[in-house]
Amino acid sequence: MPKSYEYLIIGSGPAGVQMAYFLQQSKSNYVVLEKSDKVASFFRVFPRRRELISYNKVHSIFNDPEIILRWDWNSLLTNDYGFPFRDFSQRLYPHADELVNYLESFTDAYNLNICYNTKIIQVKRKKDGGFEVCDDQGVIYLCRVLIVATGFSKPYIPDIPGIELTEDYEDVSLENQTFAGKQVLILGKGNSAFEIADIAIETAAQVHIASPNSLTLAWQSRHPGHVRANHTRLLDTYQLKLLNGTLDCHVKKITKATDGTFVVTVSYVHADGEVEDLVYDRIIRCTGFSFNTEIYTPECKPDCILNGRLPAITPYWESTNVSDLFFAGTLMQGRDFKKSSSAFIDGFRYNIRSLYRYLKERYENIPLEAKKLAASPSEMRKAILTRSCRTSGLWTQFGYLCDVFIVNNNHQVSWYEELPVQALREGQFSSEEHYYSLTFEWGKWDGDVMAIERHPQADTAYTNVFLHPILRRYRYGELMSEHHILEDLFGVYCAEGEQGSVLKRSGRTIQQYHREEHEIPLEIYLEKQLNSAIEKQLDAALVAVDNNSFK
Known part of the structure; x- marks a missing residue:
């Protein structure tokens, strides 16, 4: 059965x-x-x-x-x-x-x-x-x-002629002496590729890492899946001229020579289409799963x-x-x-x-749990800032999960936690007249991430690059406005969240700082949004009264 x-x-x-x-x-x-x-x-x-x-x-x-x-x-x-x-x-x-x-x-x-x-x-x-x-x-x-x-x-195996001649990440020896004196090519530029390269550089004559895409480091992109710093010694040995390198190239084919070495034909991405035949003793596929x-x-x-x-x-x-x-x-x-x-x-x-x-x-048919709040600027401000100080889900799933606050006609707010942002973008809650999403997001910065120009005032919070909360208001699925909450290195956005690590900022007590830069600006924003919604409701009610008077 x-x-x-x-x-x-x-x-x-x-x-x-x-x-x-x-x-x-x-x-x-x-x-x-x-x-x-x-x-x-x-x-x-x-x-x-x-x-x-x-x-x-x-x-x-x-x-x-x-x-x-x-x-x-x-x-x-x-x-x-x-x-x-x-x-x-x-x-x-x-x-x-x-x-x-x-x-x-x-x-x-x-x-x-x-x-x-x-x-x-x-x-x-x-x-x-x-x-x-x-x-x-x-x-x-x-x-x-x-x-x-x-x-x-x-394993993910790229479509390269001769790929069957490579060694697999899943089976390759981790003994660095097996690389002694060898010219080594590693296919892939992810963490598994650097994991193997970090072993090989101890004894290999030369180590190259190759893929068509340029290397992206996690501390540059802020994505934890990009290359992490703990296995990147190869980069020092590349830029400080120890014969090792990272190649931005298409691997066109791999063939085996009569002497047992491998000839790899590559076409460089950033070299006017230059093509080379390179010789290696070992080729290791680290192209992921x-x-x-x-x-x-x-x-x-x-x-x-x-x-x-x-x-x-x-x-x-x-x-x-x-x-x-x-x-x-x-x-x-x-x-x-x-x-x-x-x-x-x-x-x-x-x-x-x-x-x-x-x-x-x-x-x-178990309804999604919703917390209830009064639809007042002060109550919503307290809830949003307290949530921003504590949440691990929105912090970790930045730009992907959000909290949703629906303002109901009974002047109450229904608060849903950790919903997919893309569900909102694709129509969830689009029948609602007045609602908000709360996310954490990074700002954009094209320069050196170690030399970011900061503007630590509430009225320029929209320029923030560090991870910070953003509140967006929607009406029937249409984005109406947004409010950036000023970034904070510790992820603290109200005085109640402080742990004593910061006593003053710009001559202000930490309580005064949070009041002026976080609490008041958010409450003003919410008051404006809530009042505009009430005005629209009143206008709609007056129109309805006028229409009925002619019947």
Whole structure:
């Protein structure tokens, strides 16, 4: 007999475990199917050097566990902040084994329903809706909602003639002596490429890293998935002339010479189309991973983007062409690829919480929870600034998740937390006359990010480059106005959020500073917006009265 569930999750990495936690807490009918005999099978192998690039900042000037999550990139969300990753590692760059240990302990602590040694070989659509999922032992699972949390389950192999001659990131030796005296080419310019390059430069005669795109460093782009500083010694050896380099080029083909070396034909991007044949002793493919669609039958095979690397998704992480098929974890990044943090635990844990709430509303008719506020400038200002001082979700998922404040006709505000910004842009709440979104966003800066000209006054907050809150007002889906809240290095926007690290700014007490630069400007903005809405309502009412008088 098939086993039937409301929700079926494939994969027990961080994403599958996080979603299982929420479903477990609400006593939902769910199961997690895991191909391995333990959770976190990916992190038992990768990254190869075992050092993660997800920060684990153990100590902070803050004590609030919600705020601390801003700099804790590995903890899963719980209702009581009761399972922090810092209890498992004290390292800023933790080891992958510590994350595995954390996920194992989390799974046991919350008694999650995971079936191990269950390799899925086929997913197909049921005629009456939902899915039929079959494992390699012939066991059939039925579900109404399928959540795929498998992550990137196969290597991404670029279409280059001779690519089969390369060594794979997944298997290459990490012993630096294996590179001794060799000329080495590494394909790719991501973190895995620099991970291997950092080993090779110790002994190699020459190390080149190649891809068509120029190198982007995370501290330049502010995207955590771009190249991080902990493995970038190669860049010093390039610019300080140690024969190593990063090549912006198209690799046209790879051939093997009779002496066992490899000839690589490259076409340079920034050199007037120059073409060279370069000789290497070793070529290593570090081109990342991609989404695997092999298990899906044709009628429910999800569409993909980026040359098949990611599934195409709606704002609520549903397949664009297969209804009731959702994605969790790093597969959620299709709409903020290399922009926000959906590729990482610190980002997708909030996406998953939002997805969980959405699933409960859509499939179980459980309304999305809304807090209530008085529609007054002072009450809204207090709520918005307090939220801005505390939120970790909006801080981490900058420009991607938002809070929404709907001003109702009864002079009350309905406040929804952590909704996808793109859902608003694509019509959610467009039937509402008066509502706001609250996001955190970076400003634009084309110059040196280490020499940004700041303008620390409320009336020039729109020029801010550092991450800061932005409140936008909408009317029937149309953007009406926006208010930038002045940036703050510590993410504090009212006196109540201060921890004693700053006593004065520009000769003002910190209380006076916040009052003048954060509280009063926001309250003035809200008063103007609320009054304009009231005036429109009064005008509409007068028009209605006039029309009735002629009947």
